[in-house]
Amino acid sequence: MLRKIVIAQFLFVLGLAWPEVRAWGPHPQITKAALEVLPHIEEVKAQLGEDNVMALTSYCWMPDMRGRDLGTFYADDYLLIRALPRHIGHTMPAVSAAFEPYFRRALQALRTESPANACRQLGTLVHFVEDVGAPPHAKENCPHHSELENWVDAQLITIQGYQPRLLGQSDEEALQGLQARIAELVAFSKERAERALPIVSSPNPDRSKVEEIILESAIESAKVTADLLFTMFTLGLRPNSGPGQSTLRGTITAPAAPGNDDQSPRVVLLNTDYSTLAEATSIGSSGGWQGKFVFRQLPAGKYQLFVYRIGAQPAILPVELRDGEVTHLTIELIPSDPQGNLVYNPDGKTRVLVPDLPDRWSMSTSEKAKSWSSTVVPLKAGEKYRCGAVIKAVGTKVSLQVSQGKGSQSRRLLIGQRASPEDESRYEIEFVAEPNDTTLSIQVETGGDLSEAIDKVWVVSTP
Numbered sequence: 001m002l003r004k005i006v007i008a009q010f011l012f013v014l015g016l017a018w019p020e021v022r023a024w025g026p027h028p029q030i031t032k033a034a035l036e037v038l039p040h041i042e043e044v045k046a047q048l049g050e051d052n053v054m055a056l057t058s059y060c061w062m063p064d065m066r067g068r069d070l071g072t073f074y075a076d077d078y079l080l081i082r083a084l085p086r087h088i089g090h091t092m093p094a095v096s097a098a099f100e101p102y103f104r105r106a107l108q109a110l111r112t113e114s115p116a117n118a119c120r121q122l123g124t125l126v127h128f129v130e131d132v133g134a135p136p137h138a139k140e141n142c143p144h145h146s147e148l149e150n151w152v153d154a155q156l157i158t159i160q161g162y163q164p165r166l167l168g169q170s171d172e173e174a175l176q177g178l179q180a181r182i183a184e185l186v187a188f189s190k191e192r193a194e195r196a197l198p199i200v201s202s203p204n205p206d207r208s209k210v211e212e213i214i215l216e217s218a219i220e221s222a223k224v225t226a227d228l229l230f231t232m233f234t235l236g237l238r239p240n241s242g243p244g245q246s247t248l249r250g251t252i253t254a255p256a257a258p259g260n261d262d263q264s265p266r267v268v269l270l271n272t273d274y275s276t277l278a279e280a281t282s283i284g285s286s287g288g289w290q291g292k293f294v295f296r297q298l299p300a301g302k303y304q305l306f307v308y309r310i311g312a313q314p315a316i317l318p319v320e321l322r323d324g325e326v327t328h329l330t331i332e333l334i335p336s337d338p339q340g341n342l343v344y345n346p347d348g349k350t351r352v353l354v355p356d357l358p359d360r361w362s363m364s365t366s367e368k369a370k371s372w373s374s375t376v377v378p379l380k381a382g383e384k385y386r387c388g389a390v391i392k393a394v395g396t397k398v399s400l401q402v403s404q405g406k407g408s409q410s411r412r413l414l415i416g417q418r419a420s421p422e423d424e425s426r427y428e429i430e431f432v433a434e435p436n437d438t439t440l441s442i443q444v445e446t447g448g449d450l451s452e453a454i455d456k457v458w459v460v461s462t463p
């Protein structure tokens, strides 16, 4: 029952953001089938919490949610990591780049972060492993992509009686074991793609024949996922398997961010791979956000702790951790200027992943211009927003991209363009969300670096 509630809540949150058609249909059922055969699942649930473990059937969608706001967190909190700071493809051969970085990052999360963070991070790895079991992901440049990953009856996916394999006793051995297991899965599902293709491309394809073949791939994917989960839980939850013996705990208060007040602050130990999300203890009761974070089993040493949430200025503070000791911090974030700014990293200066890429901004280049896109801001119909920019570099144009409904429909609204040095630098428009508007993103067209083009941008919900 608990499981149903948790999954229902998560899917409700994802309601606006269901994956595109080009997605391996039965991810949740493959994960569920794998969880059902884990021999030590009760111990895992006792350690991580049943709701977190069962939410893996939703978290295994994470990479198909790239760029999206999923309620208390952004999918990119778990997709963009220092070893993979940009989004990658989900089909062979591009997807091969996912396995080692997400394998190491998920083990780190199981050892050093809270159960909720660990399961979300693990869900990301689970997705990519399951994906290569989809025939059109295993076979390169495969036609009929959508049919070959959706013509399957997900209710038939079960691997009762399968005994999961431990892919290695150490991290390195397990990584090699996983790579080998994935290579087998790719060969298995590529062969299924080649068998199904002549049927699906015939004038009147016999869907039931295709479904039989795709089911073989889904079942094999579930077996590999069971091996993966068994291995990750065995290695990741082994006592004292973390990189050190220090604990860092913190409480955070953050100013209100009306319009997206449930977002959790991000906590990063700068210039290391250690990062996590805080979790709320109370939202909005005192007109702000309150919560806590934890890092366990960290190596002792001196660190720079970075804390950031939308609507607040980033904070950096020094912290020294000692072996076997618990360090407590209390952090109070200062409001952004303007207050309640819903744009993530609004000046482009936060770069904890890689120096040349502002966190949570992505760049696209067309013949016309180089354009930076911010992370999306969720919209509420009828709500009024002040959207603005201070433009530094001449030639820079800043606009709003408003997305509507579930499809890819969107419209652009100009905030401002600075054509000559004499033009003013501050621009602001007022925008009221229409019933179908779901999210907006700020677009900055410039020839150069984002933080050289703008001083800052903002979106503020106004009463």
Ligand SMILES: [Zn+2]
Residues within 6 Å of the ligand: 023, 024, 063, 064, 090, 127, 131
């Ligand atoms: Zn995918």
